[in-house]
Amino acid sequence: MPTTSSPKVAARLADSRRRILEAARVVAADQGFAAAQVAVVAAVAGVATGSVYRHFPSKASLFAEMLRDVCERELAVVRAIAAEPGRSAPDRIGTCVEAFVDRALRGDNLAYAVIVEPMDPEVDQVRLEARAALAAVFTALIVEGVAAGELPPQDAQVRGAAIVGAYLEGLVTSLADRADHPPDRAAVAVELARFCQGAVR
Numbered sequence: 001m002p003t004t005s006s007p008k009v010a011a012r013l014a015d016s017r018r019r020i021l022e023a024a025r026v027v028a029a030d031q032g033f034a035a036a037q038v039a040v041v042a043a044v045a046g047v048a049t050g051s052v053y054r055h056f057p058s059k060a061s062l063f064a065e066m067l068r069d070v071c072e073r074e075l076a077v078v079r080a081i082a083a084e085p086g087r088s089a090p091d092r093i094g095t096c097v098e099a100f101v102d103r104a105l106r107g108d109n110l111a112y113a114v115i116v117e118p119m120d121p122e123v124d125q126v127r128l129e130a131r132a133a134l135a136a137v138f139t140a141l142i143v144e145g146v147a148a149g150e151l152p153p154q155d156a157q158v159r160g161a162a163i164v165g166a167y168l169e170g171l172v173t174s175l176a177d178r179a180d181h182p183p184d185r186a187a188v189a190v191e192l193a194r195f196c197q198g199a200v201r
Contacts, residue, residue, distance in 0.1 A: 016045075017055045019045040019047065020042075020056070022045070024062055026044055028066065028114075034117060036059075063120070063123050064120075067114060067126045067130075070114065071126065071130035075134060075137075077099055077103065078099065078137055079137055082096055088148070089141045089145030089150050090145055090151060093138060093196060094194065094196065096138070096141075097163065098192070101185075101193070102185050105185040108178065135160045138161075138163045139156045139161070141160075142154065151201060163199060163200070166192070166196055167193075167195075
């Protein structure tokens with residue numbers, strides 16, 4: 001029998017899921033992945049703990065989905081910069097790194113948790129996939145730069161992955177000491193961008 005409540009129920013469930021994922025992001029930023037508790041996420045989202053488990057079968061699946069959302073958002077920014085027309089490949093490589101680092105430093109505790117903290121294997125797999133996707137963006141830019149004569153011949157796949165490793169390590173160094181020495185976002189972003197550009201030139 002047709003019912004007018006189904007779309008409303010679906011919308012309510014979608015809103016609940018969205019609030020739970022946003023709450024998971026807030027809790028992870030505040031407490032880290034290891035210390036974060038589903039009950040706390042539920043409280044922040046304004047739902048019962050059981051409601052969280054109706055959307056996500058485990059804490060690992062919840063934080064894996066939250067991390068996927070965060071990574072996809074950052075990856076979209078990097079891909080958009082990489083696709084900008086009328087700019088050289090080295091220039092876009094630098095801007096991609098600068099934008100990623102600046103946004104990560106704005107994220108502060110969440111960025112540290114995402115990059116450094118030990119995670120459940122299900123969550124860590126999302127992190128590995130995100131790093132591979134970022135490396136693919138830089139690999140493609142290097143290939144493009146070599147083809148255009150903007151960069152010397154090189155192993156694009158190796159250096160694309162190395163770029164990601166380099167700026168993530170630089171981020172970790174800046175974030176690890178943030179309590180006593182808050183990083184200068186702009187300076188760190190520019191420094192890492194220049195380093196990564198120099199690595200392929």
